[in-house]
Amino acid sequence: MRALNTKVFRDAARNAGQVAAVAAVIAVGVATFVTMRTSYHALVRSQAAYYTQYRFADVFANLRRAPDSLAARIVAIPGVSAIETRLVYSITLDVPGLPEPASGRLISLPTAFSSAVEPRLNRVYIRSGRAPHPGARNEVLASEAFAAANDLHPGDSIHGILNGRWTRFLIAGIAISPEYVYELQGAAFFPDNRRFGVFWMPRDSVAAAFGMTGAFNDLSLRLAPGANQEEVISRLDRILTRYGSPGAYGREDQLSHRFLSDEIRQDRVTGTVVPPIFLAIAAFLTHIVLTRLVARQRDAIATLKAFGYSNAAISTHYVLFALLPAGLGSAAGVALGAWGGHALSRLYSDFFRFPHLDYRLDPNIVAVGVVIALVSAVAGAWLAVSSILRLQPAEAMRPPTPPAFHTGILERTGIAAALPLTARFVIRNLARHPLKAGVTVIGISLAIAILLVGRYFYDSLSYLTHVQFAVVERQSATVTFPEIRSPSVVSSLANLPGVLRVEPFRFVPVRLRSGHRSYRTAIQGIPPSPRLHLLIDSNLRPVSLPPQGLVMNGTLARILRVRPGDRVTVEVLEGTRPVRSIRVAALVDELIGTNVYAQLPALHRMLGEAPAYSGAWLDADPVLSSSLYSRLKAMPLIDGVNIREAMIESFEKTIADSLLISVGILSVFAAVIAFSIVYNSVRIALSERSHELASLRVLGFTRREVAVILLGEHLFLSACAIPAGLAVGHLFCAALAKSLETELYRLPVVLSTRSYVYSLGIVAIATLFSTILVARGVWRLDLIQALKTRE
Numbered sequence: 058m059r060a061l062n063t064k065v066f067r068d069a070a071r072n073a074g075q076v077a078a079v080a081a082v083i084a085v086g087v088a089t090f091v092t093m094r095t096s097y098h099a100l101v102r103s104q105a106a107y108y109t110q111y112r113f114a115d116v117f118a119n120l121r122r123a124p125d126s127l128a129a130r131i132v133a134i135p136g137v138s139a140i141e142t143r144l145v146y147s148i149t150l151d152v153p154g155l156p157e158p159a160s161g162r163l164i165s166l167p168t169a170f171s172s173a174v175e176p177r178l179n180r181v182y183i184r185s186g187r188a189p190h191p192g193a194r195n196e197v198l199a200s201e202a203f204a205a206a207n208d209l210h211p212g213d214s215i216h217g218i219l220n221g222r223w224t225r226f227l228i229a230g231i232a233i234s235p236e237y238v239y240e241l242q243g244a245a246f247f248p249d250n251r252r253f254g255v256f257w258m259p260r261d262s263v264a265a266a267f268g269m270t271g272a273f274n275d276l277s278l279r280l281a282p283g284a285n286q287e288e289v290i291s292r293l294d295r296i297l298t299r300y301g302s303p304g305a306y307g308r309e310d311q312l313s314h315r316f317l318s319d320e321i322r323q324d325r326v327t328g329t330v331v332p333p334i335f336l337a338i339a340a341f342l343t344h345i346v347l348t349r350l351v352a353r354q355r356d357a358i359a360t361l362k363a364f365g366y367s368n369a370a371i372s373t374h375y376v377l378f379a380l381l382p383a384g385l386g387s388a389a390g391v392a393l394g395a396w397g398g399h400a401l402s403r404l405y406s407d408f409f410r411f412p413h414l415d416y417r418l419d420p421n422i423v424a425v426g427v428v429i430a431l432v433s434a435v436a437g438a439w440l441a442v443s444s445i446l447r448l449q450p451a452e453a454m455r456p457p458t459p460p461a462f463h464t465g466i467l468e469r470t471g472i473a474a475a476l477p478l479t480a481r482f483v484i485r486n487l488a489r490h491p492l493k494a495g496v497t498v499i500g501i502s503l504a505i506a507i508l509l510v511g512r513y514f515y516d517s518l519s520y521l522t523h524v525q526f527a528v529v530e531r532q533s534a535t536v537t538f539p540e541i542r543s544p545s546v547v548s549s550l551a552n553l554p555g556v557l558r559v560e561p562f563r564f565v566p567v568r569l570r571s572g573h574r575s576y577r578t579a580i581q582g583i584p585p586s587p588r589l590h591l592l593i594d595s596n597l598r599p600v601s602l603p604p605q606g607l608v609m610n611g612t613l614a615r616i617l618r619v620r621p622g623d624r625v626t627v628e629v630l631e632g633t634r635p636v637r638s639i640r641v642a643a644l645v646d647e648l649i650g651t652n653v654y655a656q657l658p659a660l661h662r663m664l665g666e667a668p669a670y671s672g673a674w675l676d677a678d679p680v681l682s683s684s685l686y687s688r689l690k691a692m693p694l695i696d697g698v699n700i701r702e703a704m705i706e707s708f709e710k711t712i713a714d715s716l717l718i719s720v721g722i723l724s725v726f727a728a729v730i731a732f733s734i735v736y737n738s739v740r741i742a743l744s745e746r747s748h749e750l751a752s753l754r755v756l757g758f759t760r761r762e763v764a765v766i767l768l769g770e771h772l773f774l775s776a777c778a779i780p781a782g783l784a785v786g787h788l789f790c791a792a793l794a795k796s797l798e799t800e801l802y803r804l805p806v807v808l809s810t811r812s813y814v815y816s817l818g819i820v821a822i823a824t825l826f827s828t829i830l831v832a833r834g835v836w837r838l839d840l841i842q843a844l845k846t847r848e
Contacts, residue, residue: 061366061374069381074830076382078733083386083430084393085729086332090426091394091418093328096401099416100321100409104238107411111180112139113235114277115308116290119145121301122272131276134292136284141178142273144263147539147696149689150217150254152207156683158690159252160242160697161217164275165260166198178277179236181257182412186211186230194262195225198232201410202240203254219266221693232257233410239316240410242697247522248408249707252700303566303630304577317409319799326796331510332426334789337433338503338730345496345737372442379438380431387427394426486770497771498778500734501820505782506789507730508816509808513790516812517804521648526705528597529647532560532589532674533682536689539696541669546694550673553688555681560589561670563660569653570626571617578613580627580653582660589674592654595646602656606642612800613651614644629664637663649802672697732823739771739827768828775824779817786816 069076107113125142132140144165152159166189167176181198189196199209209215214227234255242253264270278293280286290305297305308314361371395418402416536550544561551559563582568575583590585602592600592608602608607627609619619625619641627637645654661668677685689698754763791806798804 061361061370062377065374065377065381068378075737078737079434080382080386080389081729082338082733083383083434084389086338086433087387087390087426087430088393088397090328090332090429091391091422092397092401093324093332094422094426095394095398095416095419096405097321097324097328098419098422099398099402099414100317100324100405102415103409103411103413104317104321106415107235107238111182111235111412112176112178112279113308113314114141114178115280116278116286116293116305117276117308117311118278118293118297118302118305119275120297122269122274123297123300125271125273127296127300128273128276131278131293131296134289134296136280136286136289137278138281138284139177139279141176141277143176143275143277144260144267144269144273145275146220146263146267147537148217148219148256149692149695149698150215151690152215152251153213155207155251157252157686157700157703158695158698159254160699161203161253162242162255163197163219163263164255164257165263166257167260178279179234181232181234184231184233186228189229189257189259191259192261193227193229193259194265195227196229196258197226198230198257199228200237200240200255201231201233202237202248202250204228204231206250207254218691218693220268222266223691224266226256233412236311237313238409238411239313241312241316242699247704247707249699249704251707252703298634301631304568306577310577315799315801319801320409322799323797327793330793330796333429334507334510338507338734341500341503345500372439375442376435376438379434383431383434387430390430391423391427394423486766494770494774497774498781500737501775501778502782502785504730504732504734504820504823505779505816506786508728508819509783509786509812510789510793511728512812512815513793513806513808514804516809517790517794517807519809520805520807521802522705524593524597525649526701528593529591530589530701531591531676533677533679533701534675534685534689535672535699535701536675536695537672537697538670538694541671542694544668544670546670547673549694550675553675554684555678556675556685557678558589558676559673560584560587561657561673562590563657563669564671565660565664566630567653568628568630569613569617570628571619571623574617576613576616576651577630578651578653580607580655580660582655582657585656585658589676592645593647600643600645602654603642604656605659606640606655608643608645608654609641610647610650610652611644612647612803613653614641616651616800620644627663632664632666635663635665639663648805651800728819728823732819732826735775735820735823736827736830739768739824739830771824771828775820782816782820783813 128140128142131137144163146163148161148163150159150161166181183198184201186198189198204210209228209231211228211230214225216223216225218224234257237255240248240250240253240255242249261270264272278289280289286307290307293305294302309318358371362368398416398418402414406414538546541563547559547561550556560583562584565580565582566577567580568577583602585604587602592602594600600608607625614620617625621641621643624638624640627639629635629637655663657668675685686700689695754760758766787806787808790808794804794806
């Protein structure tokens with residue numbers, strides 16, 4: 058076996074380019090697997106530890122006002138182990154250095170809050186500073202994401218409207234909470250940490266400001282092990298209905314938790330789907346390299362068998378040859394994966410606020426990734442060598458049977474006579490070796506496909522943002538009210554400086570039922586002919602809102618299994634709580650949320666109420682935006698302001714920049730795979746056809762003509778691979794989009810022209826570089842060595 062072991066390294070040295078290419082692909086596959094799986098487990102561990110240590114609640118409810126004495130009745134519900142009643146209000150803020158108004162969520166803390174006296178549930182973790190002093194009327198804890206975005210520190214102060222009164226808030230400390238791991242305002246889907254923050258203040262100060270002494274308007278519950286959550290929520294709703302609660306909901310519907318859980322699920326999907334694609338390509342590449350290497354060493358294998366080497370010994374030799382690049386690639390992949398996992402974890406720290414993100418290089422994950430890589434390489438080697446081993450030594454020592462040549466369709470039709478001689482060589486060789494040509498086409502098409510997958514996430518999220526902020530939402534600002542307002546508020550907003558148009562809207566919390574299926578959402582009442590917030594179809598064309606019935610988001614329609622013309626039961630969760638049966642008039646295609654729409658007049662009739670609004674969309678003159686923002690900051694009837702341009706800016710500074718990092722890593726990995734596939738295809742073609750090409754040189758063909766024959770074949774195959782690669786890439790992206798779909802948002806299957814150009818450009822560059830290397834090989838071709846016979 059010592060001689061065969063020496064031969065392993067000699068073969069590797071002779072085929073250094075192919076070995077390096079296979080090792081690079083395996084390294085990318087292992088690195089992707091280790092990066093994605095370790096970061097996924099880091100999120101899972103961090104979430105579980107944070108939720109447990111800081112007692113994240115299981116059930117949540119908000120209401121108008123209830124006496125503190127009601128807590129005893131609620132905690133007596135079977136299955137409830139702990140309760141936390143609070144005061145929660147929205148406030149408008151004036152942040153230093155920020156021209157637009159910001160919004161805050163003010164949450165009460167126990168009056169004597171300290172490290173020893175904490176909330177029973179949803180505890181806060183103080184990053185820096187201290188807890189507010191008992192009795193201090195204006196001291197708060199500020200959320201870390203908001204403070205970091207606005208460069209605020211303990212001891213700084215900001216101003217805001219506290220129940221209609223202009224108030225100065227002193228930031229005593231910076232804190233985080235498991236309730237706001239992902240910090241979002243209301244129904245927003247992109248974080249805007251500069252313009253939205255969470256604040257915690259002693260309860261007696263909040264109660265005094267809002268006249269809520271001895272009362273609460275928000276509560277959280279912790280359930281006992283084995284408790285029936287649906288039964289607890291049902292009993293809780295029966296108690297809270299009279300106090301204005303729109304209905305309790307479980308942790309799975311809590312906004313921060315849903316986004317974090319969706320991210321964890323998507324990490325699990327991408328960590329399960331993408332690495333096997335890379336490793337499968339590595340196995341494919343290993344198989345191609347070894348199949349052609351074994352074919353060239355047919356006589357050497359026969360000689361080894363004739364000298365008494367067993368099939369097992371020879372198989373082991375080629376398996377060891379496959380394990381060499383697999384081992385090198387696995388070692389590099391583990392190191393690269395550890396670096397990528399740390400980088401991705403740091404990226405997560407910008408979005409998800411944990412006391413500590415528990416990242417570890419899990420040995421089990423490393424072992425699984427390495428084993429998959431080695432098994433892939435061994436499988437490729439075994440498939441390659443098994444056919445040769447079945448031959449007897451005498452048969453294997455003979456050269457392969459020459460292919461049978463016959464007149465082709467080009468000759469029979471006379472087309473061949475019109476083609477240059479080099480073109481005839483190219484076409485005839487491809488026709489005589491269709492399997493090899495097909496394998497090359499498959500390899501190059503996979504390279505194009507994997508490059509498209511690397512670009513897909515950026516394209517889809519960019520498209521989602523464009524649709525949401527350029528097509529659907531055309532308002533300059535969205536204002537929301539702390540409670541339902543009369544139509545007079547529209548006149549007040551219309552008189553603000555720079556306001557060109559006001560369109561009011563109404564949000565009504567409801568539970569929709571269709572058969573045994575139900576879903577908790579809100580009906581959005583909008584004007585009959587909106588211009589600032591459009592409903593669109595799949596072609597981005599506006600959809601008219603019918604005067605009767607509901608217009609439903611397509612995702613929600615699939616959840617409830619309803620179609621246009623079907624009726625759904627609408628249980629209103631506020632006011633007198635009427636129950637109505639309403640027809641679904643139409644469906645709309647939306648990428649965000651599970652929304653339901655109705656014309657404002659129809660919604661008011663359904664509720665049996667006079668016209669009233671939850672908020673309004675404003676179209677404003679940009680020239681007067683500063684004056685408008687100053688007025689909005691001081692208006693007590695507003696509890697939240699979202700600036701459209703600010704949301705776009707926030708997306709570009711947070712999600713887009715961070716996504717560019719992860720997409721960039723994936724694109725580099727894909728480019729490595731693409732180059733490896735293309736280089737191997739050309740390099741192997743040269744080594745296989747060196748005898749033929751040398752014969753042409755002896756017959757008088759120039760180096761240039763010989764190179765054109767070889768490279769012309771590859772360029773032709775590359776051209777054939779382009780449509781196949783684009784189609785396969787689109788299928789990969791569609792499968793990813795389907796697997797990553799959630800109720801909160803859907804990533805569309807969108808690939809930009811830039812991505813197509815990028816993918817084809819990378820393959821073109823790899824082809825050009827490979828061409829240069831192969832052209833050098835043709836130029837240096839040793840005619841005597843190549844023309845030696847094997848007899």
